[in-house]
Amino acid sequence: MSGPMTFLPSDGSPDSEQWRSRVREGAQALGIAVTDRHLESFSLHAEELARWNRTVNLTAITDPAESAEKHFLDSIVPATFIPPDGTLLDIGTGAGFPGIPLKVVFPSLDLTLLDSALKRVTFLLQVLRLLGLERTIVLHRRMEQMERPPAARPFDTIICRAFTALPAFVAAALPLLSEKGQLIAMKGGGYKKELDTLKHQSFSGPAGEPAFASDRFDIRIHEYHLPFSKARRALIILKKQRPPGV
Template identity: 45%
Template structure:
C-alpha cells in the first residue's frame, strides 16, 4: 500500500485556487498507486516518491485548467503515463479526451488506469505525425497538450495539425522557454497559428514551469505534418 497523498495534494493545490472533491482525491490516489506499481515493470516515470508524484505530475497537469475555457475536446500528444491528459479528465469529467502515444505498452497502462478510475477516453496507438493525418483527428480538437516531448519548433509540427480553428496548443515547458519560442516562430506561422501568450508558475518546492499557448488562426496547409524523419532532419 502506497503512502496516502490525498490531504497533501489538496493542501498543495489550495494556494493555486484549485479545489478537489473527495472523489477526485480518491482517483488521484488510485492513479498514483497504479503508476508506481506498473513502473516496477516498465519505465513510466523517474519520479517515484508519492508526494513528488502528487506535485510534479498531478498538480503540474491540473494547473492547465484555467487556460482551457471555451472547448471540450483535448488530445494529449505523446501522453506517456497520461500527463497532463488524465489529471485534466479527473478534474473535468465532461472533457472529451484522446490519449495518443507511439508505445503500445504505455497505452495498456492507460487503459488500466481509465478502467480503474471509471473514466472514458479514446486511446490511440500512433506517432504524432501519423495521427495528424488521420481524418478523425486532424483539425478536430479545441485543445492539444504535450509535455516534455521535443523542442518547440518540432513540437509545433507534431501538435498543431490536431487543432481546430480557434483551438489552442498548450505546450508545457521548463522555466525559460524564450529561446525555444524564438526558434519556433516560423513553424507557428507556417502552420497557420500565432503565439497567444506564455504563463510562468512555480510548483511547491520551487520547480519553475512555463506554459506556451499557441492558437490556430488560419486553416492548416495540406502539406503538414511531414514525415517524421523529415521533421527531425529539417525542422520548420
C-alpha cells in the first residue's frame, strides 16, 4: 500500500480513475470487496458533495483524498457486522455517512437516514435520486423526536458516526431497536471514557416496557485503523443479552 494520505494531486477529483483506485486500494486493505459499480456510486456521491459544499456548508472535509478515506472507506467498515437485507437507521447522517455507502454495498438494505438539518436532508434527497437508491427514506427530524420506529417496524441495526455521546445515542435509539437488533456507534480511538460512562446506566424501553440496564448489553468492540492516515477508529457494537433459555 502506498504511504500516508493525501497525495492525490489536484486532478484526483472524485470523478477521476485515480480517486476510484484510491478507494479500491483502501477497501482491499480493510478486507472489504468493492466493485466498479460501488466505486461509480461513491464517486457520484463524492462529486455531488464537493459541488454542493462550494456554496452550502455540508462537511468540513473538502480534500478529495481525505474524503475517499474518512467518508467512504470509514463508512463501509461496519458492512462486516450488519445483515445485508435488514433494516438500518443512520442517526445524524449528515451528508449520508455511513448510511449511503453501506446501502451502495448492500442494495437490499432497507435504509432510513435521519438528520435535523434541512440543508443536509435536501442534499440527501438529491443523492438518492442521483444514485437511484430504492427502499431508502430520509427523515428531517431530531433523534429525540423518534419515539417509535416509522410504520412500527423496529430497526435491525441503528448506527451513528461522529454524532453524539454514547449514552445519548443509546437512550434515543433503544426504543426503536428490534429485540435481536444491534446498536453501532462509530467512534475515534478515545472511546473508553464514553463506554465507562455508559456502564451502570438504565434506559427506558418502548412505552410500557421496563427500563433496560446497560449491564444487560453484550458489548463488542472492533478497533481498526484507516488505511492511509492510520487514524484510530472503533465500532462499539451493543446487543441486548437474551434471557437464559430464550
